[in-house]
Amino acid sequence: MxxxxxxxxxxLSRMAAEHIIKAIHQKPNALLSLAGGSTPLGTFRHLIDASRENRVSFAQCRFISLDEWVGLGGEDEGSCRSTLDQHFFEPLNISENQIHFYDGRSSDLIEECDKMDLFIKEYGPIDLIVLGVGLNGHLGFNEPDCELDAYSHVVELDDVTRTVSVKYFSEQKNLNHGITLGMKHIMETKDVLLLADGDKKAEIVKATVLGEMNGHVPSSLLQGHNRVEVFLDERAASLLGNQIA
Structure with a gap:
C-alpha cells in the first residue's frame, strides 16, 4: 500500500482525481468501477472540472457497478446508480452504452451477477477501482466474514451497513441485501484507490493499513494487493502515527 x-x-479529492487522470491518459479506454457513496464525490467534482478543461476524456472508458442495494433500481433515490448518474455520468455526458450496472430490482439476481462477470471477462480485467471503506471495513458490499473467494455475489448486509444506510435516503428503507463485485474482482483489479476522510474513519483506517489481514475486516485484505493507493485526510490518518513512515 x-x-x-x-x-x-x-x-484528498484533488490528489485522487489526479491519480485517475494519469491512469486515463495511460489507457484511454480503461474499464473503471466507481463507488457510489459520499466519500468519492469530491473526487468526481475534480474529474468533472478536469474534463471541462480538456485535461481528461472519459469518452472511450467503460464503467461498471461496484455494488447496489437489492430492491433499488437506477431511478431510485439513494441507489448507487442514481448517485453516480447525478454526480458523474450526467455532468460528463457519459453515454448509456458505456455503462454496465447491476439492477437491484431484478427478479433474477444470480443472472445479474453472471452478466456482470461475463462483461468483466470480455472487457476486463478492471483497470481502476475507486473504493470507500465502511466503518466495518466493507469494500463495496463485501461485508465482514462474507465469502472472500467470490466474484459478483449477493450479500446479507451487516447491521453497521444497514444503520449507516439511512443517510442516503429521505425516507426509511428496509434494505437487507446488496449485490456487489466480489473480493476476487477487487484483488484482480490492476489499480485500486481507497479513499477515507474524517475522524469517524480513523479506527477502520488503522485496522485496514496496520491490522492483521483477515476476512473480518475485508479492507485489510488490500495489504495483499500490489497496487493500492490509499488517500486519507489528516483526521482519517490520525491513528497511524509514524508506523507508515
Whole structure:
C-alpha cells in the first residue's frame, strides 16, 4: 500500500482525481468501477472540472457497478446508480452504452451477477477501482466474514451497513441485501484507490493499513494487493502515527 495523506478532504479529492487522470491518459479506454457513496464525490467534482478543461476524456472508458442495494433500481433515490448518474455520468455526458450496472430490482439476481462477470471477462480485467471503506471495513458490499473467494455475489448486509444506510435516503428503507463485485474482482483489479476522510474513519483506517489481514475486516485484505493507493485526510490518518513512515 502507498499511503497519501492530505491536509483536508478537498486536497484528498484533488490528489485522487489526479491519480485517475494519469491512469486515463495511460489507457484511454480503461474499464473503471466507481463507488457510489459520499466519500468519492469530491473526487468526481475534480474529474468533472478536469474534463471541462480538456485535461481528461472519459469518452472511450467503460464503467461498471461496484455494488447496489437489492430492491433499488437506477431511478431510485439513494441507489448507487442514481448517485453516480447525478454526480458523474450526467455532468460528463457519459453515454448509456458505456455503462454496465447491476439492477437491484431484478427478479433474477444470480443472472445479474453472471452478466456482470461475463462483461468483466470480455472487457476486463478492471483497470481502476475507486473504493470507500465502511466503518466495518466493507469494500463495496463485501461485508465482514462474507465469502472472500467470490466474484459478483449477493450479500446479507451487516447491521453497521444497514444503520449507516439511512443517510442516503429521505425516507426509511428496509434494505437487507446488496449485490456487489466480489473480493476476487477487487484483488484482480490492476489499480485500486481507497479513499477515507474524517475522524469517524480513523479506527477502520488503522485496522485496514496496520491490522492483521483477515476476512473480518475485508479492507485489510488490500495489504495483499500490489497496487493500492490509499488517500486519507489528516483526521482519517490520525491513528497511524509514524508506523507508515
Amino acid at each position: 502507498k499511503i497519501n495523506i492530505a491536509g483536508n478532504y478537498e486536497e
